[in-house]
Amino acid sequence: MKDLVESVRSPVPAWLDVTQSVTGLVLAVFMWIHLFLVSSILLGKDAMYYVTGFFELRFLTDWQHGYPVLVSIIAIGVFAIFILHAGIALRKFPVSWRQHRIIRDQMRTMKHSDTNLWYYQAITGFVMFFLGSVHIYVMASHPDKIGPYASSDRFVSEHFWPLYLVLLVAVELHATIGMYRLAVKWITFGGKDPRRTRKRLKVLKNALTVFFLTVGAATFVTYMKIGLEHRDQAGERYSPATRHSSVQSQQVGDE
Amino acid sequence: MSGANDGRTLKFHILKYDPQQGGDKPRMVTYEVKEAPGMTIFIALNEIRETQDRALQFDFVCRAGICGSCGMVINGKPDLACRTLTAKFKKPEITLLPLPAFDLIGDLSVNTGSYTRAMSERVRTWIHDEEGKQVDLNELEERMDPDLADEIYELDRCIECGCCISACATKRMRDGFLGAMGFMKVARFAVDSRDKRSDSDWYEVIGNDDGVFGCMSLMGCEDNCPKDLPHQTKIAYLRRKMVGAAR
Numbered sequence: 001m002k003d004l005v006e007s008v009r010s011p012v013p014a015w016l017d018v019t020q021s022v023t024g025l026v027l028a029v030f031m032w033i034h035l036f037l038v039s040s041i042l043l044g045k046d047a048m049y050y051v052t053g054f055f056e057l058r059f060l061t062d063w064q065h066g067y068p069v070l071v072s073i074i075a076i077g078v079f080a081i082f083i084l085h086a087g088i089a090l091r092k093f094p095v096s097w098r099q100h101r102i103i104r105d106q107m108r109t110m111k112h113s114d115t116n117l118w119y120y121q122a123i124t125g126f127v128m129f130f131l132g133s134v135h136i137y138v139m140a141s142h143p144d145k146i147g148p149y150a151s152s153d154r155f156v157s158e159h160f161w162p163l164y165l166v167l168l169v170a171v172e173l174h175a176t177i178g179m180y181r182l183a184v185k186w187i188t189f190g191g192k193d194p195r196r197t198r199k200r201l202k203v204l205k206n207a208l209t210v211f212f213l214t215v216g217a218a219t220f221v222t223y224m225k226i227g228l229e230h231r232d233q234a235g236e237r238y239s240p241a242t243r244h245s246s247v248q249s250q251q252v253g254d255e
Numbered sequence: 256m257s258g259a260n261d262g263r264t265l266k267f268h269i270l271k272y273d274p275q276q277g278g279d280k281p282r283m284v285t286y287e288v289k290e291a292p293g294m295t296i297f298i299a300l301n302e303i304r305e306t307q308d309r310a311l312q313f314d315f316v317c318r319a320g321i322c323g324s325c326g327m328v329i330n331g332k333p334d335l336a337c338r339t340l341t342a343k344f345k346k347p348e349i350t351l352l353p354l355p356a357f358d359l360i361g362d363l364s365v366n367t368g369s370y371t372r373a374m375s376e377r378v379r380t381w382i383h384d385e386e387g388k389q390v391d392l393n394e395l396e397e398r399m400d401p402d403l404a405d406e407i408y409e410l411d412r413c414i415e416c417g418c419c420i421s422a423c424a425t426k427r428m429r430d431g432f433l434g435a436m437g438f439m440k441v442a443r444f445a446v447d448s449r450d451k452r453s454d455s456d457w458y459e460v461i462g463n464d465d466g467v468f469g470c471m472s473l474m475g476c477e478d479n480c481p482k483d484l485p486h487q488t489k490i491a492y493l494r495r496k497m498v499g500a501a502r
Contacts, residue, residue, distance in 0.1 A: 009459055014501030017468040017494070091464065092471055099428040106424040109352070111331050114474045115424050185472045188491045195477070198487060 016088050021182055023085035028175040030078060035172075035212060038151075039219040045148035045226070046240050052146050071143035079136045086129055093122055113202075114184075121177045124170040131167045149230050149238040156227030157234035161220075168220060172212045180205040263290040265341055267299065268350045269311070273361045283350075284308075296336035296349070297325055300363075312362035320481065323416030327363045328352040333418035335481045354421040367417040374437045378460060380444065384451045403448060410443035410489070412482050419486065422475030431465040435476030435486050438467065442489040445496070454500035462497045470494070 037055075041048040053059065055074075056066030094100045107116050138154075139146075145154065155161045180201060189197040230236070265288045272281035286303045297315055304311045316322040318337045325336040330350055341349065357365035374380075419435035420426050426434045441461055444450045461467045470490055477486035 009462065011462075011501035013463045013466075013468040014498045016464075018498055094428060102427045103424050106355075106427060109328065109331050109355075110333075110422060110475065110479075112422065112473070112475050112478060114472075114478070118424070118471060118473050181472050184474060184487060184491070185470075186491055186495060188488045188495075190488070194485060194488050195483075198474070198477075 016091070020085065020088040021185065023081050023088070024178050025182060026081055027078070027085055028179050031171050031175050032212065035216055035219070039215050041148065041151075041222045041226070042215075042218055045238055048148045048151075049238055049240055056144075068143035068146075071146065072140045075136050075140035075143065079133075079140065082128075082132060082136065086125065089125060093126075117177050118181070121174055121181070124174040127166060127170045128174065131163050131170065134163060135167060147238050148226060149233075149236060152223045152227035152230055153234045154227075155220075155223045157231055161224060161227075165220065168216045169213070172209060172216055176205050176209040176212065179208075263347045264288070265290050265299065265347045265349060267303065268348065269303075269363065270352050271311075271362050272359065273312070274359055275361065290341055290347070294341045296327075296329055296339045296341065296351070299341060299349075300336060300351075312360065312364040314364045321414060323367075323414030326354050326365075326367070326416040326418050326421070326481075328354060328421065333421045333479045335416060335418070338481060354417050356421045356423070356427050357417060365417070367415065367420075370417070370420060370434075371415050371436070374433065374440070377433065378437050378440045378444070380440045382444070382447065382450045383456075384449060386451070397449075399448065403446070407443060407447050410439055410446070410484065413439045413443075413484055414482060416481060418479045418481055419476035422479035424473055424475060425469065425471045429465070429469065432469050433461060433466050435480075435490070437461075438470075438490050438493060439484055439486070442493060445493070454496055457493075458497055458500040461493065462501060467493045467497050 037051050038048075040051040053066060056068050056070060058066030060066070094103050103115075103119060106112075107119060138160075145151075155164060183201055184198065191197060267286045267288060268283050269286065270281060271284045273279045286307050288299045288302055291298070297318060300311070300313050304313075313327070313336070314324040315337060316324045320335055320338040323335070326333060327336055328334075328351070329336065329339050330344060333354055336351075351363055353359055353363050353365045354367070357367050357370060360366055413436060415436060417436070419439075423432075423434055426432045438461070441457060444452065445454075445457055463469070467490065472487075472490070474487060476490075480486060
């Protein structure tokens with residue numbers, strides 16, 4: 001009996017809380033960097049081509065593709081952190097009908113924005129269990145199929161666009177709300193008016209959500225456009241050299 | 256607060272339900288009250304009870320935001336009836352509900368005492384000092400730094416009204432969760448130099464998912480505390496302190 005009583009105290013709840021926060025932080029930062037990288041398409045196909053090449057270490061090799069296996073390694077690493085984060089965060093989900101009814105009732109009567117935000121975070125998190133897993137698995141298993149045409153073909157010709165559209169909204173909402181909550185959870189807001197500090201933080205959070213959603217939407221539209229234009233040649237890979245020669249020959253033809 | 260709103264007719268939509276009477280069903284009843292300058296929800300409730308519904312149940316003692324008895328959900332926000340002016344609401348419609356998360360006594364009256372008592376016993380809200388048991392009553396007490404005294408006083412301002420508990424979706428979903436009122440007590444005794452409990456001792460109390468690691472930082476407590484206690488700051492502080500004490 002004594003053992004049973006003593007075993008109640010455990011460091012595990014503390015480690016779970018810290019791990020949930022740290023994995024969340026890593027994933028949110030990764031997703032923001034990820035968005036900046038994929039949004040390189042906004043600067044043109046060449047920009048995205050070189051960004052892809054950089055991560056495949058193409059500059060170290062003579063052949064065109066570099067080492068796409070690096071992309072697989074990053075994807076598997078992110079997948080591991082993602083699964084860990086999801087598994088730990090599951091503890092907080094409203095898992096029974098009773099709990100779900102209570103949180104909905106609380107949202108309806110109190111209209112308290114931070115409570116509502118948490119619910120959106122649970123919903124977007126749930127969505128990502130499935131959609132995020134599909135995306136990460138495809139990246140890990142087809143690491144070489146990233147590029148201005150390959151990615152755009154995936155959007156349109158391989159019908160990934162609905163998944164990416166929902167995933168984009170879920171990720172951007174979840175990441176900014178999560179980062180805000182991390183600050184509220186761990187930082188002791190000091191100064192004369194800690195409540196005002198939190199209000200300002202929330203304004204910043206909202207601004208970041210709008211910013212990332214805007215960049216994300218513009219990027220989404222760009223890949224869609226390229227994918228639609230490239231539909232007839234789906235599967236063909238982009239290469240800067242062929243583009244230049246085709247532009248030149250077109251110019252010659254125009255003359 | 257007077258002037259433009261004087262003389263409005265306020266409509267109070269109040270939940271009526273007496274769980275002690277078998278067969279009684281919860282229902283919303285509307286009462287009309289002529290608004291007076293400086294009228295609070297508490298004043299209006301008294302007027303309703305005196306002139307319209309002798310059986311209306313609600314709690315009050317001090318009428319000055321000190322006793323914590325008149326907490327209720329006013330237009331969706333847990334607050335004290337005695338400190339809420341009717342002039343605050345642009346629309347003359349005011350909905351009053353009893354605080355959720357507590358046992359309902361009847362209408363707007365809830366039993367916050369059962370929670371408060373259990374919380375006090377769980378946190379053991381009194382000074383713990385093993386050595387102090389042999390205290391010499393003839394000796395002068397050790398002096399306390401005024402800044403520390405202020406800090407303790409700041410947290411001691413909690414009037415145990417229960418608004419933080421009702422505003423907490425975490426507490427409502429998970430009954431075993433300690434809740435913000437408990438965290439305020441822990442923070443208050445943890446900062447007190449007379450209380451000799453160590454971080455490790457506190458870990459026994461709140462180092463679990465029913466304690467500080469169960470808090471999902473929804474901040475309903477902070478945003479609805481009638482006494483503006485520093486919930487966010489103290490809960491974040493306790494969380495970090497408990498991570499340090501985990502082993």
